[in-house]
Structures are given as structure tokens and as C-alpha cells.
Amino acid sequence: xxxxxxxxxxxxxxxxxxxxxxxxxxxxxxxxxxxxxxxxxxxxxxxxxxxxxxxxxxxxxxxxxxxxxxxxxxxxxxxxxxxxxxxxxxxxxxxxxxxxxxxxxxxxxxxxxxxxxxxxxxxxxxxxxxxxxxxxxxxxxxxxxxxxxxxxxxxxxxxxxxxxxxxxxxxxxxxxxxxxxxxxxxxxxxxxxxxxxxxxxxxxxxxxxxxxxxxxxxxxxxxxxxxxxxxx
Numbered sequence: 182x183x184x185x186x187x188x189x190x191x192x193x194x195x196x197x198x199x200x201x202x203x204x205x206x207x208x209x210x211x212x213x214x215x216x217x218x219x220x221x222x223x224x225x226x227x228x229x230x231x232x233x234x235x236x237x238x239x240x241x242x243x244x245x246x247x248x249x250x251x252x253x254x255x256x257x258x259x260x261x262x263x264x265x266x267x268x269x270x271x272x273x274x275x276x277x278x279x280x281x282x283x284x285x286x287x288x289x290x291x292x293x294x295x296x297x298x299x300x301x302x303x304x305x306x307x308x309x310x311x312x313x314x315x316x317x318x319x320x321x322x323x324x325x326x327x328x329x330x331x332x333x334x335x336x337x338x339x340x341x342x343x344x345x346x347x348x349x350x351x352x353x354x355x356x357x358x359x360x361x362x363x364x365x366x367x368x369x370x371x372x373x374x375x376x377x378x379x380x381x382x383x384x385x386x387x388x389x390x391x392x393x394x395x396x397x398x399x400x401x402x403x404x405x406x407x408x409x410x411x412x413x
Contacts, residue, residue, distance in 0.1 A: 197235035270347035
């Protein structure tokens with residue numbers, strides 16, 4: 182269950198619970214902890230190098246956003262991908278990011294704009310070399326920087342818990358469709374910022390964050406075991 186888990190160094194001021202929560206989030210999003218898979222507290226504690234207490238605390242926290250399901254006397258499981266929760270997460274992200282891009286289009290320091298441009302160049306490199314994990318990381322960083330540039334970083338942090346449902350779908354899409362769209366979409370967003378055109382920026386952001394709807398059928402057909410059955 183924990184074979185192949187991604188482990189990171191613990192930050193100097195990070196509590197055990199915070200560290201485990203960060204590690205579990207990344208592994209759930211990257212599907213190293215697969216949807217529907219059982220979670221062993223003992224195995225996780227041994228793999229991460231902590232006691233069971235921060236493991237349990239992190240799982241309880243993740244259960245609040247329904248990314249983990251805890252059943253008394255039975256154990257904990259990574260939730261299957263629920264399309265309704267994906268749509269909810271996407272709605273939250275789209276609403277907030279369309280507002281943020283309008284603020285970004287009001288004007289941006291040249292140095293910060295160059296930072297975003299450097300990010301997109303790295304995205305292109307990772308697309309061309311098939312490095313999907315690194316591509317997702319730079320994609321996330323691009324959007325995080327938009328929140329930071331517009332002084333909305335705390336909103337980004339609050340949003341990060343709910344969008345785990347959306348992010349798992351993004352990971353599946355990198356394994357299924359051509360990833361060049363990621364770079365092209367971010368280039369369109371950058372063009373809108375350069376032109377100080379909030380309408381163009383909002384359109385580009387909307388297009389970028391709604392592509393999952395187009396790809397739903399192909400992703401579901403390739404990874405049916407990861408999805409919760411739709412309600413009839």
C-alpha cells in the first residue's frame with residue numbers, strides 16, 4: 182500500500198501532524214495512495230518515521246474534506262473519486278481564480294511577470310520530456326503565484342484542502358491526454374496579463390479550469406476502478 186510513496190524532508194518548524202498531512206496530501210493527489218485503497222496507520226507510521234498519533238490526526242483532518250473515509254472497527258480508506266465533489270471543487274477554484282486573474286490583469290511588476298514566464302518555459306520542458314509530476318508541480322506553482330502576486334495567498338491556502346478532489350483528476354488526465362494544453366492555456370493567461378485585458382484573462386482561466394469536463398469519458402474509461410459510481 183505504501184510502496185513507492187513520495188517522501189519529503191520535514192520542515193524545521195513543522196509539527197508531526199503538519200508533516201504527515203503534507204505527505205499524505207501529495208501521495209493521494211499523485212495516486213501513490215490509490216482511490217479505494219486501505220490505509221494502514223502502522224505501515225504509514227513506519228514508512229514516514231513518526232508515531233501513529235500524527236498519522237491518526239492527519240487522517241481525521243483529511244476525512245473532513247471527504248478525501249479519506251474512516252470506518253470504526255474497519256479502518257481508513259482513500260476515497261474513490263466522486264465526480265460531484267470534483268465539480269464542487271472546480272466551482273470553488275473557478276470562482277476564486279477568475280476573480281484573481283482579473284486583479285492580476287490590472288497590472289503586474291515586470292519582475293513578477295518574468296517569474297511566471299520562466300515557470301511556463303519549465304512547463305514546456307517537462308511536457309516535451311514526459312515528466313508529468315514536475316509539470317503538475319509547476320502548474321500548481323503558477324496558480325499559487327497568481328494568488329501571491331494579488332495578495333490573496335491565505336485564500337489559496339484555504340482552497341487547497343477542497344481542491345484535492347479536483348487535483349486527483351488532474352493527475353489522471355496527465356496520464357491520459359496530451360499535456361501541451363497546460364502550457365498553451367498558461368500562455369493565454371500570460372498574454373491577457375501583458376495586455377491588461379481582464380475579460381481575456383477570465384476567458385482563458387475558465388477554459389483552462391473546465392477542460393476536465395471534455396475529458397471525463399476518456400479518463401473514466403481508462404481508470405474505472407478509481408471512480409465512485411454515478412447516482413442513477
